[in-house]
Amino acid sequence: MTIDPRNARPSAAFPPNVIAEIQRAADQGIYEIRGLGTKRRLPSFDDLLLLGASISRYPLEGYREKCDTDVVLGTRFAAKPLELKIPVTIAGMSFGSLSAAAKESIGRACTAVGTSSTTGDGGMTEEERRASKLLVYQVLPSRYGLNPRDLRRADAIEVVIGQGAKPGGGGMLLGQKISPRVAKMRTLPEGIDQRSACRHPDWTGPDDLTIKIQELREITDWQKPIYVKVGASRPFFDTQLAVKAGADVIVVDGMQGGTGATQDVFIEHVGIPTLPALRQAVDALVDLDMHRKVQLIISGGIRSGADVAKALAMGADAVSIGSAALMALGCNRPVHVADYEALGTAPGHCHHCHTGRCPVGVTTQDPVLEKRLDPEQGARWLRNYLSVMTLEAQTIARACGKTHVLNLEPEDLVATTIEAAAMAGVPLAGTNWVPGRDLR
Amino acid sequence: MQTVDLSAEDVRALNGRLHALPADTNERAWRVVNPRGAHAVAVGLTQPLDIVVEGHVGYYCAGMNEAASVVVRGHCGWGVAENMMSGTVRVTGNASQSAGASGHGGLLVIEGDAGHRCGISMKGIDIVVGGSIGAFSAFMAQAGNLVVCGDAGENLGDSLYEADIYVRGAVTSLGADCVEKEMTVADREKVAALLARAGIAADAAGFRRYGSARQLYNFHVDHADSY
Numbered sequence: 001m002t003i004d005p006r007n008a009r010p011s012a013a014f015p016p017n018v019i020a021e022i023q024r025a026a027d028q029g030i031y032e033i034r035g036l037g038t039k040r041r042l043p044s045f046d047d048l049l050l051l052g053a054s055i056s057r058y059p060l061e062g063y064r065e066k067c068d069t070d071v072v073l074g075t076r077f078a079a080k081p082l083e084l085k086i087p088v089t090i091a092g093m094s095f096g097s098l099s100a101a102a103k104e105s106i107g108r109a110c111t112a113v114g115t116s117s118t119t120g121d122g123g124m125t126e127e128e129r130r131a132s133k134l135l136v137y138q139v140l141p142s143r144y145g146l147n148p149r150d151l152r153r154a155d156a157i158e159v160v161i162g163q164g165a166k167p168g169g170g171g172m173l174l175g176q177k178i179s180p181r182v183a184k185m186r187t188l189p190e191g192i193d194q195r196s197a198c199r200h201p202d203w204t205g206p207d208d209l210t211i212k213i214q215e216l217r218e219i220t221d222w223q224k225p226i227y228v229k230v231g232a233s234r235p236f237f238d239t240q241l242a243v244k245a246g247a248d249v250i251v252v253d254g255m256q257g258g259t260g261a262t263q264d265v266f267i268e269h270v271g272i273p274t275l276p277a278l279r280q281a282v283d284a285l286v287d288l289d290m291h292r293k294v295q296l297i298i299s300g301g302i303r304s305g306a307d308v309a310k311a312l313a314m315g316a317d318a319v320s321i322g323s324a325a326l327m328a329l330g331c332n333r334p335v336h337v338a339d340y341e342a343l344g345t346a347p348g349h350c351h352h353c354h355t356g357r358c359p360v361g362v363t364t365q366d367p368v369l370e371k372r373l374d375p376e377q378g379a380r381w382l383r384n385y386l387s388v389m390t391l392e393a394q395t396i397a398r399a400c401g402k403t404h405v406l407n408l409e410p411e412d413l414v415a416t417t418i419e420a421a422a423m424a425g426v427p428l429a430g431t432n433w434v435p436g437r438d439l440r
Numbered sequence: 441m442q443t444v445d446l447s448a449e450d451v452r453a454l455n456g457r458l459h460a461l462p463a464d465t466n467e468r469a470w471r472v473v474n475p476r477g478a479h480a481v482a483v484g485l486t487q488p489l490d491i492v493v494e495g496h497v498g499y500y501c502a503g504m505n506e507a508a509s510v511v512v513r514g515h516c517g518w519g520v521a522e523n524m525m526s527g528t529v530r531v532t533g534n535a536s537q538s539a540g541a542s543g544h545g546g547l548l549v550i551e552g553d554a555g556h557r558c559g560i561s562m563k564g565i566d567i568v569v570g571g572s573i574g575a576f577s578a579f580m581a582q583a584g585n586l587v588v589c590g591d592a593g594e595n596l597g598d599s600l601y602e603a604d605i606y607v608r609g610a611v612t613s614l615g616a617d618c619v620e621k622e623m624t625v626a627d628r629e630k631v632a633a634l635l636a637r638a639g640i641a642a643d644a645a646g647f648r649r650y651g652s653a654r655q656l657y658n659f660h661v662d663h664a665d666s667y
Contacts, residue, residue, distance in 0.1 A: 029661030142561070143541075143542035143563070146542065147523070147544065148484045151484075188582060189601065192658060193657065195599075197580055201522075201560040201579075202541040203518070203519070208499070208518070211498070211500065212499075215480040215483055215500040215503050218480040218484065219503065219504055220484070222452070
């Protein structure tokens with residue numbers, strides 16, 4: 001019996017993967033929950049190109065002429081802004097979602113290259129404070145583990161409004177990752193499916209946020225920079241409101257940003273991509289004459305020095321990485337393949353952070369799996385990766401004739417698609433056309 | 441006793457002076473006058489100071505308090521004693537929304553009424569309210585005790601974890617996964633002790649107890665109508 005191709009015509013509305021998801025939902029009665037970020041194709045930094053030097057632009061000599069990479073964050077009100085050696089920071093990821101070894105690896109790597117790492121839902125661990133010279137302390141809606149002493153021993157404070165993977169959603173940590181230590185840090189029973197709040201418990205709206213920031217500044221005696229992090233949905237307005245509320249630094253997380261556990265429908269269908277989010281945030285700062293006065297960090301799908309260079313050229317002061325940092329630590333590395341298979345997946349495709357069964361010991365609380373990540377080795381991997389990203393960004397900046405990566409500018413960029421040109425606000429390559437420029 | 445007049449100095453000066461006190465200070469008694477609704481009064485204290493605020497305050501008075509005793513002789517805005525760790529905060533008047541939000545420990549006493557979301561996200565704090573509380577109080581409360589001598593508004597204890605709620609008056613409605621539970625001898629003793637610590641005269645025997653049904657602790661499709 002052979003299949004008649006006329007009877008095997010695929011449906012655009014119901015391709016095999018959609019049918020499989022419908023039947024999975026019918027079998028299990030629960031929406032799909034998973035880790036990492038969106039898997040759909042979106043306009044991204046891949047759709048931008050940089051214009052190297054030409055007759056009208058001088059390039060810099062690679063390896064000889066200096067191209068600086070330092071950036072200072074929090075210069076608006078804080079007495080002690082963060083001085084970073086590279087414009088790449090590590091995004092907030094919780095102990096709980098990540099293993100203690102992963103958190104320690106991140107802290108050590110950041111200290112080695114002179115950048116900051118960030119706590120996450122669940123509070124600050126001793127390991128990460130010890131390992132991290134510059135540590136940003138998140139104030140999240142859940143307030144798990146939040147306390148004034150950690151607030152004061154942090155180097156900066158990040159008020160989290162939202163996350164690119166799920167703007168408008170709270171955190172989620174499934175029962176299999178609520179170990180005794182995680183449960184204690186969060187004041188929760190062990191083994192429950194923990195839902196973090198999506199709204200802060202003691203303020204609503206921009207006017208309240210102003211007062212909340214004032215309180216945090218008072219508690220820390222106006223020493224620490226205060227960041228406000230938003231998931232990208234309305235970044236123009238959110239950026240302006242955060243500036244008005246008194247933020248030193250705005251963090252905008254595009255929808256390619258990752259998560260430890262979120263509903264797939266949320267990851268794939270809520271928020272806007274990093275590319276337009278960055279442009280709208282820069283527009284908002286320029287509109288207020290606050291560009292470079294309030295610093296802007298962009299995150300969500302940053303993978304390489306090219307992404308860094310393009311983000312800085314569009315107007316960001318720094319970038320933040322999460323998923324890519326985990327991959328440097330071994331996420332999806334082709335080892336322990338049988339353990340990937342036990343999760344029903346394979347290296348290169350795994351997004352099973354939510355299960356706590358991470359084959360490489362990065363997103364787990366299982367003591368056996370966690371031992372697969374040696375913090376010293378992890379730190380070396382991440383340190384190498386951060387250095388490579390920086391070298392790549394410098395390579396591009398020199399080619400564009402810049403003595404500092406922050407001197408990259410929108411004029412150095414073109415887009416390869418109309419969509420990316422419209423979203424990034426740069427010309428379509430080979431034209432002077434910026435689609436939608438007059439409509440913004 | 442040190443006196444700080446907030447009509448002559450600002451909140452920054454007050455908090456700066458309180459934070460700068462050495463651990464062995466003898467200047468433990470402070471009086472704050474003319475607060476005039478100022479926000480963030482006496483926040484982030486980490487020493488056993490005795491602070492009396494003479495008048496009404498705005499948002500987040502005694503926020504993140506640790507070890508200190510703060511008395512507000514007046515009314516409070518949002519988030520009094522938010523994220524309190526230890527010590528005692530007393531409000532002689534009423535408190536607005538989110539009183540004691542996400543408090544990890546210590547005792548918050550509100551002699552009057554408290555607005556919506558009293559004890560939201562509480563994580564070990566004890567809260568005693570002499571009057572009534574508003575809607576969605578003890579929302580997602582994780583640990584600690586909320587004792588209410590008056591009535592409670594709608595959706596009390598919605599999505600509650602392991603906190604205990606005791607109400608003497610009427611409860612408009614209970615939130616998702618919040619149920620009435622047996623008031624045991626141990627509960628009565630606990631409520632009596634909290635009332636005594638709060639200095640509020642009420643008979644512990646008249647309270648009813650509410651807590652988590654623990655039905656929503658793990659996702660299940662058959663609970664969909666509760667989510």
